[in-house]
Amino acid sequence: KQEVTQIPAALSVPEGENLVLNCSFTDSAIYNLQWFRQDPGKGLTSLLLIQSSQREQTSGRLNASLDKSSGRSTLYIAASQPGDSATYLCAVRREYSGYALNFGKGTSLLVTP
């Protein structure tokens, strides 16, 4: 069974800092990996999607890397802003059973002014 772990569970940083969120998964048979953002009481916003054959994806201040063989991904946020405060979820997509997503528990990020 695929297990997805995110470290740290919570993080508080001052505005302007660069930060790294970590995600690990136990089964390397993944189709792709996706990072989401979730604001309190809201749905999911897709940030970056990395296919299993890719090593990284970038969008603005966000950069996500994937090391499939070691079962790890990182989300790098440059020059953090208070508006980045949210929960960040990592999800891996199965290669079987309809390609459903397995989610980690998330990292709750607070960026203080």
Added chain:
Amino acid sequence: GAVVSQHPSRVICKSGTSVKIECRSLDFQATTMFWYRQFPKQSLMLMATSNEGSKATYEQGVEKDKFLINHASLTLSTLTVTSAHPEDSSFYICSAQEGPQYEQYFGPGTRLTVT
């Protein structure tokens, strides 16, 4: 990106009643839809996978007679929580995809409170 809607966004019902949640893909045809639930400060847990025109596949531990899923068209799936109890209170989120290897798009979620 593609748009998935859910209705209602919030619902409060009394214990013992049933409630239906709709998930619609607005600008694409979804051969597969997924239903997740999320408890406070927890991650999303997959409940079931629904393919258009066939019976849903439920994850281990999810009661199929309690959580009825119907995917009768390529743009609509419904989740009915039957005989709801307070422990069913949760945030329910659906997602949809055009095909097995297409990106999943998520709905905004439905907050269910059972009193």
